[in-house]
Amino acid sequence: MSRWHIRPRPLPRESITSWLIRIAEAKGTKHHSLMKELVPGLEFWTRDSDLVAPPELIEALAVKTGVPLERARCTALSAYEGVLAECISGANQSFMVVPLGVRHRIRKAHGQAFCPQCLAEETAYLPLTWRLRLFPTCTRHGTILMDACLDCGAPYQPHRGGMRLCDRCALDLTTLEARTADPNVLTLQAHNELVLDGCAVAWPYLNGTHPIAFFAMELALFRAIVSRGWGSRVRDALQPSIGTLEFEYRAKTPSIRAMTTISAHNAMRGVERLLRGWPFGLVGLCGEARAWASWIVPEETGVQTPFALRDALDTYLRPGSSNAR
Known part of the structure; x- marks a missing residue:
């Protein structure tokens, strides 16, 4: 050839x-x-x-x-x-x-x-x-x-x-004129692009986390933010710091797979906020929302939660934990 x-x-x-x-x-x-x-x-x-x-x-x-x-x-x-x-x-x-x-x-x-x-x-x-x-x-x-x-x-x-x-x-x-992106989302995505290119995870307090685990954490937080029902409490807790999060879908039944790019951007605003000062950005906000670990990561067959996220949830957001106050 x-x-x-x-x-x-x-x-x-x-x-x-x-x-x-x-x-x-x-x-x-x-x-x-x-x-x-x-x-x-x-x-x-x-x-x-x-x-x-x-x-x-x-x-x-x-x-x-x-x-x-x-x-x-x-x-x-x-x-x-x-x-x-x-x-x-x-x-x-x-x-x-x-x-x-x-x-x-x-x-x-x-x-x-x-x-x-x-x-x-x-x-x-x-x-x-x-x-x-x-x-x-x-x-x-x-x-x-x-x-x-x-x-x-x-x-x-x-x-x-x-x-x-x-x-x-x-x-x-x-x-066409695209909307300006949130600076914090741009910072997180620029970091994530470098990780995809082969660089180590360098997010504050999560340095050295395995890339698969880091992206799995982001996806878990993304899903928690956009979920119906109990996810509204998480969004309400996020509102004072990043404003109201609104989501649009290109299907009659709302699902992550049918989200618009603008909605995904809004969700990533919440993800970036929860990753700040890990794990206390997540823990503090969930405390305000009165959200337990199962609200952030529902028990689903075949879905594994990264250790860094599971450890934070078990330590601070499990009923009966000495830190869950």
């Missing part, structure tokens, strides 16, 4: 779908024709390919572009296994990944976020982090990511309409 004459290399944190879209545009060929050349018969655009990119495709891309195989592998979400979560796959998709809802090459869900300012740059591309629940901002431009066309509400589908246009109404997405 010979190398291509035109062979764009993957950009920092770029997803495999973004990389393939850029290659097709540079070569002046259709996306489906490009896939036939790489791996004949592979159904790529009919599934969440960032999540389930097959090894044979990544290997073919590495050969055709001259990119080292390990670098090519970093364009798929599986590259974050052992860091973001133990397993990231289509068979066991975690709450960490925002679903696309792919059906017959059409995306029904709003799982691919974008930054209008990034798309307006000379080389537009999509980082893998824009598929992740805990990463709702663009740290380069300090804005909240967008996940739909503001004119028609369609999900962002760059493989159909190109990087910069809505495939349904042809709106130029670079003309």
Whole structure:
């Protein structure tokens, strides 16, 4: 298999779908024709390919572009296994990944976020982090990511309409104005991006925590904040310090998987507040909310709580604990 004459290399944190879209545009060929050349018969655009990119495709891309195989592998979400979560796959998709809802090459869900300012740059591309629940901002431009066309509400589908246009109404997405992100959320996400890149966890009082445990803690706190029922008490306790948290969903039944990027950003405001001065930012606020450990981490089959979070909950928020006052 010979190398291509035109062979764009993957950009920092770029997803495999973004990389393939850029290659097709540079070569002046259709996306489906490009896939036939790489791996004949592979159904790529009919599934969440960032999540389930097959090894044979990544290997073919590495050969055709001259990119080292390990670098090519970093364009798929599986590259974050052992860091973001133990397993990231289509068979066991975690709450960490925002679903696309792919059906017959059409995306029904709003799982691919974008930054209008990034798309307006000379080389537009999509980082893998824009598929992740805990990463709702663009740290380069300090804005909240967008996940739909503001004119028609369609999900962002760059493989159909190109990087910069809505495939349904042809709106130029670079003309949209994204909301400014909370500085504290940007600080937490910038830290988290470095952890995904291989740096150690350096969050105050949680230095050296294993990355999987650290991200699992964030997700547990995220779920506690957005949960219905008892979660309202946690939000009420957060209100004096960060204001009212409001959530919107793109489905009739509210769920984390259907949250908008703005709602995810609001939830991360609460997560960042609870992580401050660990564990007393969490303990103090839960004391005000009169929330016990089971409210923060409900007992769920197959769900393991990181030790750092479980230890804080057992020490301070279990009924009968000498510190639970």
